[in-house]
Amino acid sequence: MKRSYKKNKSSFSFSKPKDVSKIADSVSIPPVITVKDLSDKTNVPAVKIISELMKNGVLAAINESIDFDTAAIVCDDLGVKCEPLSETEEVVTEQNSSEVNKKNLVARPPVVTIMGHVDHGKTTLLDTIRKAHVVDSESGGITQHISAYQVSLPDPDNKNEKRLITFIDTPGHAAFSALRSHGTLITDIVVLIVAANDGIMPQTIEVIEQCKTNKVPIIVAINKIDLPDADVMKIKKQLSDNGLMPEEWGGDTLVSEISAKSGQGVDDLLNAILVKSEMMDLKADPKQTAFGVVIESHMHKGAGPLALVLIENGTLRKGDAIQIGQTWGKVRILEDYNKMPIDEAGPSCPARIAGLRDIPTFGDHLISYPNEKEAKIASLKYNQNTILKIATAKKLNESDQEAETENKISELNIIIKADVKGSLEAVKKLVSEIDTLELKLKVVGDGIGSVSESDVTLAKATKSYIYAFRVPVLISSEKVAEKEGVSIKKFQVIYEMIDDIKRELTNILPTIYSDEILAKGKVLAMFRNDKKAMVVGAILSEGRAKPAESVRFMAEDGSIVQSSIVSLRREKNQTDEINSGVEFGMSLDPGTAVKEGNTFEVFKKVKIDRKIE
Numbered sequence: 001m002k003r004s005y006k007k008n009k010s011s012f013s014f015s016k017p018k019d020v021s022k023i024a025d026s027v028s029i030p031p032v033i034t035v036k037d038l039s040d041k042t043n044v045p046a047v048k049i050i051s052e053l054m055k056n057g058v059l060a061a062i063n064e065s066i067d068f069d070t071a072a073i074v075c076d077d078l079g080v081k082c083e084p085l086s087e088t089e090e091v092v093t094e095q096n097s098s099e100v101n102k103k104n105l106v107a108r109p110p111v112v113t114i115m116g117h118v119d120h121g122k123t124t125l126l127d128t129i130r131k132a133h134v135v136d137s138e139s140g141g142i143t144q145h146i147s148a149y150q151v152s153l154p155d156p157d158n159k160n161e162k163r164l165i166t167f168i169d170t171p172g173h174a175a176f177s178a179l180r181s182h183g184t185l186i187t188d189i190v191v192l193i194v195a196a197n198d199g200i201m202p203q204t205i206e207v208i209e210q211c212k213t214n215k216v217p218i219i220v221a222i223n224k225i226d227l228p229d230a231d232v233m234k235i236k237k238q239l240s241d242n243g244l245m246p247e248e249w250g251g252d253t254l255v256s257e258i259s260a261k262s263g264q265g266v267d268d269l270l271n272a273i274l275v276k277s278e279m280m281d282l283k284a285d286p287k288q289t290a291f292g293v294v295i296e297s298h299m300h301k302g303a304g305p306l307a308l309v310l311i312e313n314g315t316l317r318k319g320d321a322i323q324i325g326q327t328w329g330k331v332r333i334l335e336d337y338n339k340m341p342i343d344e345a346g347p348s349c350p351a352r353i354a355g356l357r358d359i360p361t362f363g364d365h366l367i368s369y370p371n372e373k374e375a376k377i378a379s380l381k382y383n384q385n386t387i388l389k390i391a392t393a394k395k396l397n398e399s400d401q402e403a404e405t406e407n408k409i410s411e412l413n414i415i416i417k418a419d420v421k422g423s424l425e426a427v428k429k430l431v432s433e434i435d436t437l438e439l440k441l442k443v444v445g446d447g448i449g450s451v452s453e454s455d456v457t458l459a460k461a462t463k464s465y466i467y468a469f470r471v472p473v474l475i476s477s478e479k480v481a482e483k484e485g486v487s488i489k490k491f492q493v494i495y496e497m498i499d500d501i502k503r504e505l506t507n508i509l510p511t512i513y514s515d516e517i518l519a520k521g522k523v524l525a526m527f528r529n530d531k532k533a534m535v536v537g538a539i540l541s542e543g544r545a546k547p548a549e550s551v552r553f554m555a556e557d558g559s560i561v562q563s564s565i566v567s568l569r570r571e572k573n574q575t576d577e578i579n580s581g582v583e584f585g586m587s588l589d590p591g592t593a594v595k596e597g598n599t600f601e602v603f604k605k606v607k608i609d610r611k612i613e
């Protein structure tokens, strides 16, 4: 700690003092940024940034890199608004700016995600493109689902040349995450699919909004044009109404009319993607150290932790030392998406890698390092940053809790760990479908792979239960969990796990009471009304009344007064019960504002049995 502080001091002693009155209001930040670059962008002295990091338990020297989330927390503390860089080109040129040499920039394939409303044909289109353009591997063709693949097409400008397009094939809402993860935009272009016989639906609008926010261009594919009830004009009109004016109508949205089922128009769509990417002038520097993002990961019986990564910049080679989130290793196996061995993977290339110590998380960044030692140190630093994030999550959680006590909303926090992406998605889907009534069910964290110590630390900070679905719990994690009082629940059957979550929710359901009416009656006379007692004469029209029961008086103007029965008298004698039809004296809480002629109800509160189903 001492050493790096001294080093920092000397590093920034020769830089020009900053005019702190000009601290930036807001900054755009790439996925990874050096302290120096963050200082330059925000105009906050590097020493201040370093001390903010230190306050949060992160040690970083001036030339060291921090990730987007950490930078965002520091910016927040410094009062600087911070958002991820939106232009992919900028991400490339700004990332590790000291290393990027503009001369090295070369065109790279576009990365495309197909999105749209359910049943509009996303899966069919991805299958059609894959079958028509992906060369089957020697191992017998692609039958399994793959989360990313590349297609090779003739260049529209030069038929002798080939052009590549990378498709990200992630199901459902994972596609949204694929669009943005840790401040990076994985997707260059979104193909928005709209069924010609259906039209723009809620999820279509969601995608349009998402792309607008993230400044990702949309190409529209109007699908199912083979159907007799297809109405292409209606869809184009709806698109215009939602800010996507087709090119042929004077707008700038490329629209292709296709049948994903028959393949009609699909080549035009692919050409439109190439045209758009040409216009976007997408570039990367293959000479740089590799930088990528995890789009799928799981434990492979033979190869150990496996990850499918999309290389965003630089080139990943077999034997490279790498860090991905909190894990690290050496690229022992490098394959293309088709499971064919390759020596290197360049920008926009999906690559399967083995050689990591642990299973990385979807959306984590891959960074290559000169040697394994540095990769390991980087993963340890990442862990420190995770602790910082946990501290922030805790802060947020505390303020959430304050607000919630006021609103009397109870919350169940959970962390889900699962064996593979498919089961994690399935669990999350079922969790999201639980009808929680007035409770809040929050998935504080999720991931693939064994329950790690940092999962336990996060659970402790956010008062969460850890649900481990078909994954082991590291012995060290068990120990920490026991010490910290964190509960780890292990399941092999998905519905048993969902039932347990429902049981936990039921346990924290606020108790609700309803009134059971025991008797009804009328006040006939006022006997006594002073500081010590309030006694009325009354008659019951139905039911029976006993001392200590609650009673509610209703006046003619609709006002209601509540009290409780102190004692009951029948003629001169105290009694324990009054039945209907008899006149009696009723002593109430002193000061109860009752009048002759008020009707009343004797009632008791009964607990309502409730259950989260």
Ligand code: GDP
Pocket (backbone or CB within 6 Å): 116, 117, 118, 119, 120, 121, 122, 123, 124, 125, 223, 224, 225, 226, 227, 258, 259, 260, 261, 262
């Ligand atoms: P997703 O939910 O968006 O992935 O939609 P799917 O690809 O699963 O398609 C939903 C249904 O529409 C399936 O029954 C497909 O066979 C059908 N479908 C998809 N594309 C076309 C098309 O171009 N024409 C016709 N007639 N049916 C299609």
